[in-house]
């Protein structure tokens with residue numbers, strides 16, 4: 001099954017594609033948006049829920065989102081119209097690393113999308129290139145709550161090598177950033193995210209038993225649930241950091 005279609009079905013009932021509750025998303029946005037007339041850029045925006053919420057709440061804000069998934073961006077366009085913010089949202093279908101803009105942004109977001117650049121450090125470097133002086137970066141990435149079993153580490157090892165929380169913050173500060181706020185996802189938020197992910201996909205498969213992808217979807221659910229419950233549950237953390245440049 002196409003990974004993007006699978007992901008859209010799995011994320012259907014969760015506020016964002018990361019282990020963050022509605023309240024956490026709102027609180028982080030409240031901290032990130034200071035004046036209410038900021039220009040925001042989301043690198044790997046997905047369903048662009050962060051931007052849509054910010055635009056709805058702050059009528060003078062402008063936003064741009066970048067993603068490689070054209071079907072998702074089509075849905076975002078419809079949703080932006082439905083929510084009355086389409087005239088203040090620009091969407092770019094391209095790899096985030098290829099996005100350029102003549103103007104800089106007051107807020108640059110990248111939540112659950114650091115793989116677009118090959119890791120957290122590279123994502124921060126890219127974010128800085130788009131950031132206006134005094135601007136803020138909202139970046140969300142995984143970290144290890146505790147040392148995982150070797151098999152789990154191997155299963156989840158991607159382009160980036162995650163550190164523990166302290167190591168993640170060390171990396172960020174050594175790179176010239178100061179956390180001015182952050183949210184560490186709770187186990188409840190992780191559980192809600194994973195139950196929603198597996199549950200939404202399972203529900204879709206059960207609702208479409210004759211669809212050619214239904215059986216495969218149920219198999220993916222079963223595998224994903226086992227990897228989570230028998231593997232990374234409680235070991236994998238997620239932190240969303242609000243950052244400013246330490247100097248300059």
Ligand SMILES: C[S@@+](CC[C@H](N)C(=O)[O-])C[C@H]1O[C@@H](n2cnc3c(N)ncnc32)[C@H](O)[C@@H]1O
Pocket residue numbers: 015016017018043044045046047048049066067068069072094095096097110111112113115116117
């Ligand atoms: C886990 S989702 C997070 C979406 C969103 N940031 C959120 O918090 O809901 C990751 C997103 O990154 C996008 N993505 C992956 N690689 C990318 C790349 N190289 N350039 C732009 N977007 C990318 C995917 O299509 C997906 O929408």
